[in-house]
Amino acid sequence: MRKERELLRRVMEISGQNLYSCYQCGKCSAGCPSVDFMDFTPREIIRAILDDHEEVLHSQTPWICAACFTCTIRCPNEIDISRIMEALRQIRLRKMHDGIHPSKIPVDELLELPQIALISCFRKMTG
Amino acid sequence: MKEIAYFPGCTHLHTASHFERSALSVFEALGWRLVEKFNWICCGTVHGLSTDNLMQNVSAVRNLARAESAGARRIVTNCAMCYNTLKQANEMVKRDEDALKNLNEFMDDEPDYRGGVEVLHSLQLLREIGLDEIEKRVVKPLEGLRVAPYYGCLLLRPREVAIDNPERPKIMDEVLKAIGAEIVRDARLKYCCGSYHTVDRKEIVLSRIDEIISAVRRRGADLIAVACPLCEFNLDKRQKFLNKGGLPVLYFTQLIALAFGKEEDCLFEKHHVDPRPLLKERGLLR
Numbered sequence: 001m002r003k004e005r006e007l008l009r010r011v012m013e014i015s016g017q018n019l020y021s022c023y024q025c026g027k028c029s030a031g032c033p034s035v036d037f038m039d040f041t042p043r044e045i046i047r048a049i050l051d052d053h054e055e056v057l058h059s060q061t062p063w064i065c066a067a068c069f070t071c072t073i074r075c076p077n078e079i080d081i082s083r084i085m086e087a088l089r090q091i092r093l094r095k096m097h098d099g100i101h102p103s104k105i106p107v108d109e110l111l112e113l114p115q116i117a118l119i120s121c122f123r124k125m126t127g
Numbered sequence: 128m129k130e131i132a133y134f135p136g137c138t139h140l141h142t143a144s145h146f147e148r149s150a151l152s153v154f155e156a157l158g159w160r161l162v163e164k165f166n167w168i169c170c171g172t173v174h175g176l177s178t179d180n181l182m183q184n185v186s187a188v189r190n191l192a193r194a195e196s197a198g199a200r201r202i203v204t205n206c207a208m209c210y211n212t213l214k215q216a217n218e219m220v221k222r223d224e225d226a227l228k229n230l231n232e233f234m235d236d237e238p239d240y241r242g243g244v245e246v247l248h249s250l251q252l253l254r255e256i257g258l259d260e261i262e263k264r265v266v267k268p269l270e271g272l273r274v275a276p277y278y279g280c281l282l283l284r285p286r287e288v289a290i291d292n293p294e295r296p297k298i299m300d301e302v303l304k305a306i307g308a309e310i311v312r313d314a315r316l317k318y319c320c321g322s323y324h325t326v327d328r329k330e331i332v333l334s335r336i337d338e339i340i341s342a343v344r345r346r347g348a349d350l351i352a353v354a355c356p357l358c359e360f361n362l363d364k365r366q367k368f369l370n371k372g373g374l375p376v377l378y379f380t381q382l383i384a385l386a387f388g389k390e391e392d393c394l395f396e397k398h399h400v401d402p403r404p405l406l407k408e409r410g411l412l413r
């Protein structure tokens with residue numbers, strides 16, 4: 001059986017962030033440039049983790065987040081939300097759920113893309 | 128000639144060769160030689176953000192260790208992504224003794240890193256050299272050219288690595304003003320371009336660049352200046368999919384090289400949106 005708040009404990013451990021200090025002001029979501037593509041806003045991600053909703057593990061949000069650190073510099077409680085997104089990615093990646101399959105990238109794209117695009121994408125989205 | 132240790136980064140050998148060529152030319156004109164003093168490797172491109180996985184910081188710290196053992200006290204890079212990754216790793220190991228010890232042990236016969244290297248972005252080196260020095264070397268002021276300086280993420284965030292005020296940056300504005308350009312400002316110039324999602328979710332990048340380009344266009348910008356090879360790729364090369372009439376995107380170093388009369392080091396042909404018709408129309412290019 002699954003332990004209560006196991007997800008919260010894991011996220012706090014991997015991210016090093018104290019999610020309890022979030023007062024749900026929504027500033028992270030307001031400034032997030034990718035929020036329109038997300039199924040959970042950054043604020044909702046935190047709420048869901050605090051509420052022990054395991055479904056956030058299947059949210060697209062951490063895979064849409066590009067670690068731009070806008071939320072990080074704006075949170076009034078100094079919560080580094082980009083580290084929370086990383087923790088959610090890591091929990092999945094450590095169970096072999098990759099966010100991208102490099103073999104599916106078309107060859108003409110591979111020839112054009114800058115190395116930093118490929119390497120950063122693989123580092124964030126594969127385990 | 129003054130010298131500083133130089134970290135080119137992988138894209139400078141490939142898709143961003145016009146960034147490197149123009150930057151080296153500009154610094155040489157200013158009396159600085161950027162020298163590859165150590166056997167550098169990929170910086171890792173992104174800083175690891177988890178507390179329990181130091182592996183993601185090995186390549187950055189390996190570079191710092193090699194720089195230090197080659198006697199470099201400071202290293203400079205043009206690439207915003209390399210800058211951010213090296214700088215975040217550097218700050219992390221300076222703060223966290225245990226992490227540094229672990230990394231040094233893991234790197235085995237690599238010389239130990241002691242935290243004695245400072246990481247700079249080339250805009251910081253320009254600021255140090257001074258705006259008046261830059262002004263003095265201008266032979267072709269970019270008068271009447273309206274430039275939107277795009278900072279993106281990695282020069283400004285997170286706060287501990289910011290090269291300027293992360294909410295109101297002006298370092299690139301000032302450099303461009305010193306070569307005679309007019310500055311166009313917009314809040315979106317410090318937004319994310321979509322970054323590596325250009326690989327797996329191009330639609331995010333297209334929506335982002337559409338927003339940024341439309342915004343600066345409304346404000347009358349002639350072109351966008353960038354400081355990162357991934358921003359350049361997304362803002363310039365990805366315009367191919369926008370079908371909206373191109374807005375040129377140049378590295379800030381190409382603009383300085385142009386103002387210094389070094390057109391041959393600009394390699395303007397490397398862009399998807401060709402800036403040459405605009406520059407010719409303004410009398411900045413023959």
Ligand code: SF4
Pocket residue numbers: 021022023024025026027028029042043046074075076077078079081
């Ligand atoms: S900005 Fe900080 S306090 Fe506000 S909702 Fe986001 S994480 Fe919580």
Ligand code: SF4
Pocket residue numbers: 028031032033034035042064065066067068069070071072081082085
């Ligand atoms: S780091 Fe991620 S969640 Fe935060 S603002 Fe950027 S894209 Fe949004």
